[in-house]
Amino acid sequence: MISKNEIKRIRGLHQKKGRSASQQYIIEGEKSVREALEANVVLIGLFTLETAPQDLLQRGALISEKEMKQISALSSISPVLAVVEMSLNRLDFDLISTQKAIALDGIRDPGNLGTIIRTADWFGVKTILLSSDCVDPYNPKTIQATMGSFHHLDVFQGDLKTMIKAVKEKNTDYNVYGALLNGSEASIIKGSNYPGLLIIGSESHGISDTIQDLCTHKLTIAGKGQAESLNASVAAAILLASWFED
Template sequence: MLSKNRIKYINSLKIKKYRQLHEAFIIEGAKSVLELLDSDFEIEFVLVTQEFQQKYSSILSRHNVPVETVTIQELEGLGAFQTNDSCLAVAKTKENAFLSPLDAEYMLVLDDVRDPGNLGTIIRVADWYGIQKIVCSRDTTDVYNPKVIAAAKGSFTRVKLYYTDLAAYFEQIKEKDFPVIGAFLGGDSLYDYAFPQKGGIIMMGNESNGISDRVAEFVTNKIMIPRFGEAESLNVGIATAVMLDNMRRQVPV
C-alpha cells in the first residue's frame, strides 16, 4: 500500500514548478522504465506491478534501485496515462549543461516548440537519426513534462537537451562558423540543398509562427520542404523527421 506522502510527491511532479523544486520527474510504461534503468539517470524509486516484477526480476535485481510492488489500479491513479499497467519510476533531473557542436556533428536547435507531444517526437526522431544534442529556447516546453517523456519512448535517455537564450547561444558559438540550416516557408528547396559534410545545426521553429525574427538572423541557409498537395503546414515533429532524413542521405553517421 502506497503511503499518502509518496502519492502526494508523485502527483506533484506532474507540475513543472514542483519538478524544478524536487529536481525529479516521472517515467511511465515498461519500455521507458527499462531504458531508464540502463541509462545514467539517478533513479529514486520504481513502482511495479507483480506481473512486471516477475517478468523482469533479473533486470530489476541487477540495478540497485528501490522497488515497490503496487496494483494496476494504484498505477493508473498515479500516472498521467490510464493505460499504464506495468510500472512507474521517479528519477532525478539532470543539470542544464551547455552543449557545443563538434566537427562533423549535426545537432538540432528548437525555437519555441510548445507542444509536449511534438518535443517528445522530435527527441525520438533525433535518436533515430543519430542526433545526440538538442538546444532549446527557454520557451520550449519542459523536457521532463510527462507527455514529453511518454512521446520520447526512452530516447530521452540518449539525447541531451540544453535550454538557453538562443541569440546568446549563437553568439557564444559564432567562432565555430557552423552552418545554421533553418526551416522556412519560401526558402530554398530541401531537395536541392547539399548538407555540409563538416556538420551543422538544423533549426526548427514554433508550431504556428515558425522561427522568430530574433533568431532568424543567425540562420545561414533557409530551407523549405516542398509542398505537393493542399495542406497548409506540416507538424513540426514530422518536418524535423523529413529534414533529418534528407540530411542523413547525404551525411552518414
C-alpha cells in the same frame, strides 16, 4: 507499498513547478524505464504492478492499480513507473560546434517534442537545444513520446539566441539551417557532412524573427498539394533524413 505523502510528492512531479523544485521527473512504461536504467540515471523510486516483468518487480515497490492511477500522469497506466533525477550534463559549446544538432523554437506540444527527440535519436543526433518557450522536456507526455530516446542524447533548454551565438563563436563556419515557408530549396542540406544546427519552429508561428536573423541558410520543403504547412515533427523527420543521407 507507497505512503500518502509519497503519492502526493510524485503527483507534484506532474507539474513543471514540482519538477523544477525537486530536480526529479517521472518515467512511465517498461521500455522507457529500461532505457533510463541502462543509461545509469539516478533512480529515486521504482513502482510496479504485479503484471510488471519479474526483474522490475524484484527491483521496485509493488503497489495497487488504484495507487498507480494516483501517481501516473498518463490516461492509460503502465505497470512500471520510475522517479529519477534530472541530468546534470552541462552545455559544451565546443562539442556542439563539431556536431549536427537540432534547435527547436516555440514547440509547445509535448507529443510533438517527444516525437522529434525520438526521430533525432534515430539519425544519431546527440544534442537538442530548446527555446525557453518550448514545452518542458521533462513533461511526462514528452518523456512517454520519446519511447526511451530521451536518455540517448542531451536536451538543453534556455535562451536560444544566446546558445546559438555561443556555438557560432566556437566555429565561425558553423551552418545554421532554418526551416521556413519562404526559404530556398531544402536540397542544400542533403548529405552534408559539415557540422551545423537545424532549427525547427512551431507549426503555428514558425521560427521567431530573432532566431531567423541567426540562420545562414533558410530551407523550405517543397510541397505538391494544398496543405499550408507540415507538422513540426514531420518537417524535422524529412529534413533529418536528407541531412544524414549517405
